[in-house]
Amino acid sequence: MKETIKLGLILCFITLIAGLILGFVNAMTEPIIQERRLGETYEVIEKFFPETQDVLVNDDLDIDINISDLEENNIINIYASLDGDIIGYLIHSSASGYGGAVEVLTGISLEGEVVGIDILTHTETSGLGDRIEEESYKDQYKGIDATNSLDKDQIDNISGATVSARAVEQSVDRAIEFFIKHLKK
Amino acid sequence: MKLSTIFKNGFVKENPVFVQFLGMCPVLAVTTSAENGLGMGLASTAVLLGSNLVISLIKSFIPNKIRIPCYIVVIATFVTLVGMIMEAFLDGLHAELGLFIPLIVVNCLILGRAESFASKNSTLDSLVDGISMGLGFTAALVILGMTRELLGTGSVFGINLLGENYPHAGIMVAPPGAFLALGVLTAAFNKIFKKNKI
Numbered sequence: 001m002k003e004t005i006k007l008g009l010i011l012c013f014i015t016l017i018a019g020l021i022l023g024f025v026n027a028m029t030e031p032i033i034q035e036r037r038l039g040e041t042y043e044v045i046e047k048f049f050p051e052t053q054d055v056l057v058n059d060d061l062d063i064d065i066n067i068s069d070l071e072e073n074n075i076i077n078i079y080a081s082l083d084g085d086i087i088g089y090l091i092h093s094s095a096s097g098y099g100g101a102v103e104v105l106t107g108i109s110l111e112g113e114v115v116g117i118d119i120l121t122h123t124e125t126s127g128l129g130d131r132i133e134e135e136s137y138k139d140q141y142k143g144i145d146a147t148n149s150l151d152k153d154q155i156d157n158i159s160g161a162t163v164s165a166r167a168v169e170q171s172v173d174r175a176i177e178f179f180i181k182h183l184k185k
Numbered sequence: 186m187k188l189s190t191i192f193k194n195g196f197v198k199e200n201p202v203f204v205q206f207l208g209m210c211p212v213l214a215v216t217t218s219a220e221n222g223l224g225m226g227l228a229s230t231a232v233l234l235g236s237n238l239v240i241s242l243i244k245s246f247i248p249n250k251i252r253i254p255c256y257i258v259v260i261a262t263f264v265t266l267v268g269m270i271m272e273a274f275l276d277g278l279h280a281e282l283g284l285f286i287p288l289i290v291v292n293c294l295i296l297g298r299a300e301s302f303a304s305k306n307s308t309l310d311s312l313v314d315g316i317s318m319g320l321g322f323t324a325a326l327v328i329l330g331m332t333r334e335l336l337g338t339g340s341v342f343g344i345n346l347l348g349e350n351y352p353h354a355g356i357m358v359a360p361p362g363a364f365l366a367l368g369v370l371t372a373a374f375n376k377i378f379k380k381n382k383i
Contacts, residue, residue, distance in 0.1 A: 007251050014247075014255055018262040025266050029273035036276060099284075123284060 044118045048107035049081040056080040091175035097167035099123040106175035112147035129164035146176045195317030202325035203374040207294040213363040219342045222330025224278045226323025235263040237315035240303040256299040264289045333357045
């Protein structure tokens with residue numbers, strides 16, 4: 001009995017040290033990673049809205065949203081692209097895919113048309129699920145009417161990657177729903 | 186054991202891929218290009234070095250009965266650290282290797298060296314063993330990656346070598362090609378090195 005306790009304590013001690021080291025390194029690398037992801041997001045914003053002069057995020061936007069609204073609808077961030085006035089929105093939403101969350105950035109013009117989508121992160125199967133990143137798949141979303149609910153029949157699936165493709169559809173669906181509820185003029 | 190013997194061990198006599206056949210999962214999955222093979226090999230070497238070093242340092246502190254969970258905690262910690270640092274500073278490679286970075290934890294090579302070498306030898310010897318096995322692993326991955334990339338896309342490290350008209354043997358960059366290449370290279374390796382008793 002005494003030996004078991006001693007073994008347990010030693011193991012606990014080792015994991016404690018490991019945890020402390022990991023926490024320390026994480027604190028150092030996390031800001032760098034976040035900043036790079038933000039930079040990537042801004043690149044996508046400029047791709048969708050080339051006239052972007054300024055970007056507003058979440059609370060900066062003058063709309064009636066609370067954090068709970070966002071989380072409930074699996075919305076991670078809302079961006080507004082400005083050229084003086086707002087010219088469009090980008091909604092960062094997520095849905096469950098095959099290997100985890102699939103995060104999509106949906107660009108919607110002020111008039112309510114989907115400008116395009118970008119797959120921000122995913123952990124789908126390489127060679128199958130990751131085909132959601134192909135231009136031919138993503139291009140299907142260009143020009144979709146975002147003033148009405150997404151008609152999923154108009155999106156062709158990817159054979160062998162149904163769950164991954166559906167995750168993208170659902171993510172975009174959530175973005176469009178949010179646009180209709182909160183951002184549409 | 187002489188340091189030079191330890192150092193040569195991982196390249197030929199006990200090459201982790203062509204002789205020991207350890208870490209097959211990343212070997213087969215990540216060698217679709219020479220660059221990916223190199224990246225994975227170096228990441229695994231970093232983990233192997235760290236874990237060999239730490240385990241040989243604390244070997245007297247770890248009770249025999251719980252040595253496996255202790256080794257795994259050390260290895261997993263190093264893999265997580267390597268993953269975080271890669272994501273922060275080498276994000277292109279991190280994106281390419283993707284899910285296979287966390288899988289370094291279950292690379293039998295690392296746990297194998299911890300159990301069979303680092304837990305029984307001095308810190309310096311363990312360090313050299315880590316370098317040797319790691320670089321031997323990396324060399325094997327790069328050779329395999331180069332083979333598959335050359336036959337599959339006509340390029341090596343992204344540089345086109347076989348010209349525009351080379352008909353790509355797509356199978357070589359797909360899973361079956363991994364097995365084919367590994368089999369042929371292992372046969373060649375053992376044929377070449379069995380003659381010279383190293």
